[in-house]
Amino acid sequence: MRGATHARWAAAAAAVALAAxxxxxxxxxxxxxxxxxxxxxxxxxxxxPLEPANTNEVQGGKVLDMIFRGLKRYxxxxxxxxxxxxxxxxxxxxxxxxxxxxxxxxxSNGEAVTAQSFVDAWNYGASxxxxxxxxxxxxxxxxxxxxxxxTGTQSADKLSGLKVTGTDTFTVKLNQKFSTFPDTLGYVAxxxxxxxxxxxxxxxxxxxxxxxxxxxxxxxxxxxMSLRKWDGYPGTDKAQNDGVDLKVYTxxxxxxxxxxxxxxxxxxxxxxxxxxxxxxxxGGRYINTPAGxxxxxxxxxxxxxxxxxxxxxVRKGLSMAIDRDQITNTIFQKTRTPATDWTSPVLGKxxxxxxxxxxxxxxxxxxxxxxxxxxxxxxxxGQLKISYNxxxxxxxxxxDAVCHSVNNAMGDDKACVGxxxxxxxxxxxxxxxxxxxxxxxxxxxxxxxxxxxxxxxxYYTNASSNDGKWSNKDFDKLVDRANAETDRAKAVSxxxxxxxxxxxxxxxxxxxxxxxxxxxxxxxSNVALNQFSVPVYNEIxxx
Amino acid sequence: MGRYVIxxxxxxxxxxxxxxxxxxxxxxxxxxxxxxxCGERQCDPATATQLRKEFGLDQPVWQQYLTxxxxxxxxxxxxxxxxxxVTELMGSAFPVTIRLTIVAILFEIVIGITLxxxxxxxxxxxxxxxxxxxxLVVISVPTFVTGLLLQLLLGVEWGWIxxxxxxxxxxxxxxxxxLVLASVSLAYVTRLTRTSIAENRxxxxxxxxxxxxxPRRRVITKHLLRNSLIPVVTFIGTDIGALMGGAIxxxxxxxxxxxxxxxxxxxxxxxxxxxxGFVTVLVIVFLVAxxxxxxxxxxxxxxxxxx
Numbered sequence: 001m002r003g004a005t006h007a008r009w010a011a012a013a014a015a016v017a018l019a020a021x022x023x024x025x026x027x028x029x030x031x032x033x034x035x036x037x038x039x040x041x042x043x044x045x046x047x048x049p050l051e052p053a054n055t056n057e058v059q060g061g062k063v064l065d066m067i068f069r070g071l072k073r074y075x076x077x078x079x080x081x082x083x084x085x086x087x088x089x090x091x092x093x094x095x096x097x098x099x100x101x102x103x104x105x106x107x108s109n110g111e112a113v114t115a116q117s118f119v120d121a122w123n124y125g126a127s128x129x130x131x132x133x134x135x136x137x138x139x140x141x142x143x144x145x146x147x148x149x150x151t152g153t154q155s156a157d158k159l160s161g162l163k164v165t166g167t168d169t170f171t172v173k174l175n176q177k178f179s180t181f182p183d184t185l186g187y188v189a190x191x192x193x194x195x196x197x198x199x200x201x202x203x204x205x206x207x208x209x210x211x212x213x214x215x216x217x218x219x220x221x222x223x224x225m226s227l228r229k230w231d232g233y234p235g236t237d238k239a240q241n242d243g244v245d246l247k248v249y250t251x252x253x254x255x256x257x258x259x260x261x262x263x264x265x266x267x268x269x270x271x272x273x274x275x276x277x278x279x280x281x282x283g284g285r286y287i288n289t290p291a292g293x294x295x296x297x298x299x300x301x302x303x304x305x306x307x308x309x310x311x312x313x314v315r316k317g318l319s320m321a322i323d324r325d326q327i328t329n330t331i332f333q334k335t336r337t338p339a340t341d342w343t344s345p346v347l348g349k350x351x352x353x354x355x356x357x358x359x360x361x362x363x364x365x366x367x368x369x370x371x372x373x374x375x376x377x378x379x380x381x382g383q384l385k386i387s388y389n390x391x392x393x394x395x396x397x398x399x400d401a402v403c404h405s406v407n408n409a410m411g412d413d414k415a416c417v418g419x420x421x422x423x424x425x426x427x428x429x430x431x432x433x434x435x436x437x438x439x440x441x442x443x444x445x446x447x448x449x450x451x452x453x454x455x456x457x458x459y460y461t462n463a464s465s466n467d468g469k470w471s472n473k474d475f476d477k478l479v480d481r482a483n484a485e486t487d488r489a490k491a492v493s494x495x496x497x498x499x500x501x502x503x504x505x506x507x508x509x510x511x512x513x514x515x516x517x518x519x520x521x522x523x524x525s526n527v528a529l530n531q532f533s534v535p536v537y538n539e540i541x542x543x
Numbered sequence: 544m545g546r547y548v549i550x551x552x553x554x555x556x557x558x559x560x561x562x563x564x565x566x567x568x569x570x571x572x573x574x575x576x577x578x579x580x581c582g583e584r585q586c587d588p589a590t591a592t593q594l595r596k597e598f599g600l601d602q603p604v605w606q607q608y609l610t611x612x613x614x615x616x617x618x619x620x621x622x623x624x625x626x627x628x629v630t631e632l633m634g635s636a637f638p639v640t641i642r643l644t645i646v647a648i649l650f651e652i653v654i655g656i657t658l659x660x661x662x663x664x665x666x667x668x669x670x671x672x673x674x675x676x677x678x679l680v681v682i683s684v685p686t687f688v689t690g691l692l693l694q695l696l697l698g699v700e701w702g703w704i705x706x707x708x709x710x711x712x713x714x715x716x717x718x719x720x721x722l723v724l725a726s727v728s729l730a731y732v733t734r735l736t737r738t739s740i741a742e743n744r745x746x747x748x749x750x751x752x753x754x755x756x757x758p759r760r761r762v763i764t765k766h767l768l769r770n771s772l773i774p775v776v777t778f779i780g781t782d783i784g785a786l787m788g789g790a791i792x793x794x795x796x797x798x799x800x801x802x803x804x805x806x807x808x809x810x811x812x813x814x815x816x817x818x819x820g821f822v823t824v825l826v827i828v829f830l831v832a833x834x835x836x837x838x839x840x841x842x843x844x845x846x847x848x849x850x
Binding site for chain 1: 573574575576578579580581582583584585586587588589590592593594597624625626627631632635694695698699702705706707710794795796797798799800804805807808810811812813
């Protein structure tokens, strides 16, 4: 039995080794519902490292919104940009700005917030070598092309347009007139950064330090971030609760189940499959409010079939063939509103939202639709293929519904089909390489509540998110004029004229405005979503 | 014996290289991962180039692979897109999944083999038919149905457990998810043991043991069970790897931040480093589990020996 004894020994040793590795892990505290006044909320794992100029998605933005305050802040109800750290922002020509920072503000580690904190942060964000994904936000500032050239290496480390003129003052020189520039400063990319950020970057990323109403208590990447009320916060929007525990969920269905079971206080993304039950489950504790998000169908204008004379008739016809009311009611359970312009209702009338601007072109009319498409030369290639990414966001359902609607209007079962693409990365990949042969899903979440943000990045010639490569001289001219206009109301009206050009050419088919949806437990109250569909955490009260 | 183990360990090398290369190529075929990093908008070209350089994506695939493998041997599995080293992700994910797997395997061994022995000894009786029917139901119902149902009943309706597992994922919290994960395999273990026991019950050595007047318990545990376990051990051994890599459905339902979740995120974000790193470790787990099974054979049946 010698052999057997040996084998037994080997097996036992291996088993011990396996068991030992199992005991090695764990040990973090976390878990549970936190303290008495602490709100627990669902969260998704942020895609990028948590830095203000590097965060371009909602999950990371949520945290930054709690731990940072910038020069401006958007009112959660009206969306208007209000002074936060800015004492005043002066300009006489819409191109040179003098910014005065309020004194007495501090970061939660005790450092003072000065003009230098902003200038350092902006220079860091713009610099090519720091790989910041929101670097283009600084593109309007003079000297950006040196700090962040399109190709090659940077020839300067600092933006020449930024100058610190005193402890609390600095000047900004833009490379073009941009009248609404101060209103963009509420965006998180413009947040100030403490010296600690530059001194020990790795440590800062492990536990970010900001100047907002909350400070980071502990951060276990990928599972839990505990934020606690910062008692030294000098602002007026102090936290109404003791803190927020952001818990990463693998699936928003699980988060919803946890909410129903009383394990979680707040879910800011009610899964589509639960929308039918949400009223009976939560009663009045369900929020469904408009957010600054619009879904459109974009066209590949680099493809000749889509950019010939008469094809605007085809695009208008397609728009008329889509039964928006039915799709938003049945598939989205009224969490989307049929779009009638290319902006968002959160802007308000004064901000440039124009209900019904699209007119007849966005009204369901199958007979007229068929007529227009035929007048325009029919569907390019005989069939419409709508591309979308199939991995997230349940896009398949609505794309199929849109196609169904188009097929009905055309009286042809094969007029329109969905073209699923496996992953979001691959979808974006094909878009940026101009490989689209037909319309594709396009979603736009605003960066700041300005009509400019709904038009310029999407439709201006060669703009950053002009994925369809649409180009129109009249549109570009109107946008330039609007940006140069110092009077806000006139600027907005010029942007609306530009939007009219988009309409006349049907540069993209507006589908619907997206709502933010959230549900909360009876332990918390005063819950609201802002225009970015992010909960206003500091206002939440715990009973 | 020692030579056998060494030979088996050497065999791992080509399997290891082949598997990583395949995964590497598959992830790369999906296109440029940087495109998905900037959300709905296009990354500005300069930043995209810079990021590509940082992650080594500007090199030809074969060179990326060589660099990657070189780094792996020094214990560097690269960096995920969120700036976290992949080893750190593994450090948080694997212990959780290993705990979950241990719970699942324990269920398989304890419940599966016990039920198998009972039914095997009472073939054709009501207990046997009942368990057979039950296992048939368990096998035919998909895991996500069982998982969601248990979560709803135990977690929401009756409030016996928390519907989701905390980041700690202690053993106690993993009992229900472990049972869900084990359910299908458990049914197979029951059926395998049952058949094997029923077959060996009629064999000569059992008859001899009974004729010698040995106590029934000793006949069953020492003679009958020991010989009947070989196919079961084979199954459970290969199941270790399958459970660790395939726990994704269970992990999603119960909010367990384990290997399945990390792999899923890695694939969605097309993060080569994460996906290849995790799969590499899973391949090693598979190989080691298979080796263990082979070694256990010799313990169970001394006639099976490796020179």
